[in-house]
Amino acid sequence: MWYNWGNLIKLRHPDCKLGGHGVNMFKKESKLKRFDFILLITTILLCIYGFIAINSATMSKATGSEPFLKTQIIAFGLGMAALFVLIFIDYDIYGSLYIPIYVMTNILLLYTLINPVEASEWGDVRSWIAIGPIVFQPSEIAKFGIIISLSKFIDIHKDNINQPVVLLKIILFAFLPIALILMQPDLGTAVVFIFFVAIMIYISGIDRKYVLSVMIIGLILIIAGLSIFFQIMEDYTLNEDYRLDRIVTFFYPELDPDDTGYQVIQSKTAIGSGMLYGRGLYKGVQNQLGYLPTKETDFIFAVIGEELGLVGGLVLLFMYAVLFYRLIRIAKNAANMFGSLIVTGITAMQLFHIFENIGMTMGLTPVTGIPLPFISYGGTFMLVNMISIGLCLSVGMKRGKIDLNEF
Numbered sequence: 001m002w003y004n005w006g007n008l009i010k011l012r013h014p015d016c017k018l019g020g021h022g023v024n025m026f027k028k029e030s031k032l033k034r035f036d037f038i039l040l041i042t043t044i045l046l047c048i049y050g051f052i053a054i055n056s057a058t059m060s061k062a063t064g065s066e067p068f069l070k071t072q073i074i075a076f077g078l079g080m081a082a083l084f085v086l087i088f089i090d091y092d093i094y095g096s097l098y099i100p101i102y103v104m105t106n107i108l109l110l111y112t113l114i115n116p117v118e119a120s121e122w123g124d125v126r127s128w129i130a131i132g133p134i135v136f137q138p139s140e141i142a143k144f145g146i147i148i149s150l151s152k153f154i155d156i157h158k159d160n161i162n163q164p165v166v167l168l169k170i171i172l173f174a175f176l177p178i179a180l181i182l183m184q185p186d187l188g189t190a191v192v193f194i195f196f197v198a199i200m201i202y203i204s205g206i207d208r209k210y211v212l213s214v215m216i217i218g219l220i221l222i223i224a225g226l227s228i229f230f231q232i233m234e235d236y237t238l239n240e241d242y243r244l245d246r247i248v249t250f251f252y253p254e255l256d257p258d259d260t261g262y263q264v265i266q267s268k269t270a271i272g273s274g275m276l277y278g279r280g281l282y283k284g285v286q287n288q289l290g291y292l293p294t295k296e297t298d299f300i301f302a303v304i305g306e307e308l309g310l311v312g313g314l315v316l317l318f319m320y321a322v323l324f325y326r327l328i329r330i331a332k333n334a335a336n337m338f339g340s341l342i343v344t345g346i347t348a349m350q351l352f353h354i355f356e357n358i359g360m361t362m363g364l365t366p367v368t369g370i371p372l373p374f375i376s377y378g379g380t381f382m383l384v385n386m387i388s389i390g391l392c393l394s395v396g397m398k399r400g401k402i403d404l405n406e407f
Contacts (some may be wrong), residue, residue, distance in 0.1 A: 046316075105146060106176055146197070269286055
């Protein structure tokens with residue numbers, strides 16, 4: 001719902017005149033009132049919860065937990081600084097720069113293909129680049145570039161979005177960066193992009209006939225894909241293709257308990273052993289004895305499940321529920337469609353990360369290497385998460401550039 005704030009001031013304060021001292025007083029009050037302290041506090045609590053989990057997950061490593069916590073806390077500090085900077089920037093400025101943002105995003109993804117950081121443990125995946133001593137994943141930064149540029153592109157064409165030509169332009173606009181990510185190849189990240197792009201287009205007011213058509217086509221593709229998959233399974237040998245191995249071990253992890261199915265089996269064992277209250281913090285057998293792989297990143301929810309049990313998992317899910325409630329509230333009450341779509345894209349992105357990550361640790365979804373927001377270890381990922389909250393807070397509280405004196 002988008003409001004005319006000038007008229008709203010008159011309704012609430014009929015004695016106030018625009019430009020008068022009374023309006024300035026109201027503006028001071030409204031700026032603070034629109035700041036979502038609950039969202040900020042929830043974000044900080046999630047990060048603290050993550051610090052505790054990372055500390056436990058890395059205690060048994062040769063280097064101990066100190067270097068991991070140091071990296072994560074520094075990233076959190078930088079993220080908080082970026083968050084508060086973003087609050088004082090009018091988010092409509094990003095809309096005016098959507099073309100340069102879109103071009104730079106695609107150039108960054110293209111550069112990743114040309115000059116990646118290669119490591120044997122990543123196989124053929126070219127998802128990382130290095131700038132001096134800093135190694136980071138450009139696709140994480142690209143999420144913001146696409147969310148911002150696509151939000152503005154949809155906003156510009158919102159009146160004609162149900163025209164086939166316009167809708168095709170929007171889809172092609174979003175497809176280019178997704179194609180570059182698929183070429184890395186990074187299927188997990190590409191699926192994240194596809195999900196939040198689809199949600200953004202749906203929220204923008206697309207006709208139901210298009211939605212129904214996509215659902216029917218999607219259902220046909222799923223049925224065809226499963227049919228082909230089970231046919232391949234009859235003669236398939238593990239280790240022929242790592243992506244197909246992940247799908248095979250999703251259905252049958254016991255086929256390869258020492259390699260591709262190992263992660264899921266150990267994760268399910270850890271979560272199951274935690275029962276209601278967990279084994280106790282720093283007392284997880286699977287965690288502390290090193291049976292859980294990538295336990296500080298992709299499988300950190302298994303650490304929480306083993307050591308803090310069902311209760312610990314539900315506490316985490318409750319904090320996520322509060323986070324999403326506040327984000328949806330901001331999206332519904334944004335000043336314009338551009339801001340609403342930014343928050344919608346970020347919310348969809350975080351939702352998919354949480355669903356996929358927790359699902360794969362419990363054997364409900366394929367292993368894709370998608371981390372858990374605010375919880376998993378990773379400096380770039382933490383910074384991206386904090387910036388995303390800063391953008392949402394910016395949308396939620398501003399109708400224009402904020403003056404520090406208004407606080």
